[in-house]
Amino acid sequence: MKDFVLYSKAFELNELAKTEKQLGNNEVVLCRNFSEKELTDLKETIKKENFPVNFFTCHLLYNQNSKELNKFKNKTEFIGVFGGNVSINKFAVSNKQIDFLISPCNEGRLTFDTAIARTAKENKTEILIPFSQFLNVQFSKRVVLTKNYVFMLKLSNKFKLNSRVVSFAKEVNELRSVKDLEAFKSFLDKKFESVR
């Protein structure tokens, strides 16, 4: 299972690889809104050095930009969209070339409905829940965020979507083991009546 990381120049690949290996993660996807030069440099670095984990690249879209999508579709292994509002979520799931919808919910109103879930199922878009969102949100807003993701997972189970929790870390301290994140997903999945 792959872990996803919000890559930035502040990340040192050696330290990232060492920590991910320590956590038991063998495959890491580096997500970023790359420029062509950044992507080429990163791919060269990954090829040259012998890291203890396998690195993949994912171009991240923050808005509905079909031109950018077409530009990067064959240059990176994956294409992802950073969601958070209804229109971007709909754009992400409507396009077969987009592999992932990351962070479909936020700490405000619900932005994931049955129409989006149905379209995601048809186009086989995978939904990724970033754990770093739970770490960085204020406690009072975390309650609303958790509620939104619990509902999203309810829809995901009903429509049999592929969804999982990933670390989506911006720094090394936000990384988590993929196996532990599965436990977090089952924690969100549980109905509250099951706490007996």
Next chain:
Amino acid sequence: MNQKKSMNPIPLSLRDKKRYLVFELISEQTLFERDVSFDLKNLLLKLFGELGLSKMNYQFIGFDEKSRKGILKCRHTAVEDLKAGILLLKEVNGVKILPRTLKTSGTVKKAKTFL
């Protein structure tokens, strides 16, 4: 008159099935057992509330300051919830940490072998 001084033993079928969770806190600085216990309990209390935490039968068994590994006890149905709770721990007494669960065991003797 003879007064009852001790409790009857609880039958095995009514006893709670417990699990011991071994966890590790990856950090560059020293972590003290009392700080880990305090911060972890506060976090779990915020997440699950008093009722939730009591239903989990949560107990902090111990923490080895050298290996930075510890043992928690909970009900067998609450293992996944406890793992999820541990993940939300960002720092202990101001020191940034990276939490990770290692093993789940049915006995404390076996759990201690993983420390």
